[in-house]
Structures are given as structure tokens and as C-alpha cells.
Amino acid sequence: MNVIQMTRTECLESLCSAGFGRLACAFDNQPYIVPMYFVVEGDAIYSFALPGQKVQWMRHNPRVCLETDSVKNGSDWTSVVVFGRFDELCDTPESMQERARAHELLQRRPMWWEPGAVVSAKNADQKRSHGPIFFRILIDSLSGFRGVPGIEAK
């Protein structure tokens, strides 16, 4: 297997194509990962969530990491990592345009609302009293690698 570094364009194409990955946030240097659907536009990644630990942590510390991968086997895979900043699109006049754009982009996904709208039976009532949080991740940097089978690293 050889491992090839992907170009920025390839990384963005891979992110757009995936539309699903894992988001990590951190509080007091404790990382936390959640699976997430998203839509990429320009240098931003749009998604949404219901209020909870993830949102609380990202409000406190906007530094996040998003990873997507496609693993056929141990020698045939791609992995893209984004370092970025959480940017909440609040329900305010200032953010109205971006929030509407996020909603529009996310609605294009079939079943777009379900992963972010997860509620457990235990705290459904509590969460239902709050609407979804729309946000974007502003991309600071991204990198990606592709494993290619059958070629030995030089």
C-alpha cells in the first residue's frame, strides 16, 4: 500500500461526496465525538443539532475537528480531516440570511433532519421545548490521505 496526500480540491470533493462524518469538540481538553450529517458550501460546512452537550461545548470552545473516511479495507481508503471553528447561526436579524441558507442547503438532503434531531425517550420533552441549533464550521485547514492498494511505498 502507498499513501497519497490529497489536494485541497480532492479533500473538498471527498467531503461534499461524503456528507456524513464525525465531529469532535473539546472542553477542558476532553475531546468528544459525535456522528453528523452536513453540507459543504465554499469554505464552510453547514449542519444543525438539538441543544445538548455538543452545542454547549462548542459555544464554550469553538475549535472543532471534522473527519470523514471511506474504508474499503486496510489498504484501500480515504480520510479527510478538517480543523475549523464553530459558528452558530442564531435566530437573530444579523444571522437570518446565513441561517436561511443553512436551512435551504440542509433541506436538500433526504432525511436531513433526523440525525441532528435525535431525542431519547428520557429527555424528549426537555429537548422538544427548544428548536434546532443551526451552525456552520468555518474551515481553517483541511488535509486528506488516500491509501492505494498494491503499490509499495518508496
Added chain:
Amino acid sequence: MNVIQMTRTECLESLCSAGFGRLACAFDNQPYIVPMYFVVEGDAIYSFALPGQKVQWMRHNPRVCLETDSVKNGSDWTSVVVFGRFDELCDTPESMQERARAHELLQRRPMWWEPGAVVSAKNADQKRSHGPIFFRILIDSLSGFRGVPGIEAK
């Protein structure tokens, strides 16, 4: 869709069955995610990596998060999250027994060495000069949720 909280036993079974997930570490409150193969035994998760950013960060801050998921669609999925601590199994007499155990467990996986042994053509020589880092994640807590289609949350 309803979302059901998994028991500890179900979480451990799901982790064992997956054997693959995403590991997040954090440095200066910047999280970083990498895909990772692993083996679970008792309250520990065994894996290995070549020297690099992930290992540097975990040596500096042992707090990590491991997530595995199985997503059929937006309403049929499981996700398990582990909070734990990185524990390097050094090549020293004190760690020899645990290190040998990690090696033995990991060898049972087909292709076990490839994901952790990733080298890019660019820095292959540099990385080849160092052996793999064996480590375990000591589980502090774990939780899991399962999305079940066709049942409305009460």
C-alpha cells in the same frame, strides 16, 4: 424513529463487534480525529500507531474519546462513545507483559498492522526509523444510543 439508550454490556458488545472507529485527542483544546482499528479486552481498548501528531498529543494530554457507529440510514443506527485515557505500553520491562498482550490481541485481526502503519511517501523514511507505539485506552465511561425506525418517540 425512537432513540434507545444502550446498556453498558450492549455498548461493549458493539465496540468489540466494530473493531474500528474514530479516536479523538486534544491539544490546547483543539480536537483531532483519526480513524483507528482496535481490540477490546476487559476495560481497555488496545491499538497502536506510528509516531506522529496523534501520539504526541496523547502523550501530552491523555484524555481521549473513541466513537464507533453503524449507520444504515438516518433512523436506523447505533453510536457508542467512550471517554478514556491514553496509556502507552512502552518498550520497557515494566510494560513488557501488557505490550505483549496488546501485540497478541492485535495480531488476531487480519490486516491489523496497516491502518496504524500508514506512511506517506513524503515522510516514509523518517517514520520507518521508529517502531510502532502500542497503547491502550483505559475506559472511564461509555455510552451508546440506538435509533430504531418505525417507532415514534413518546
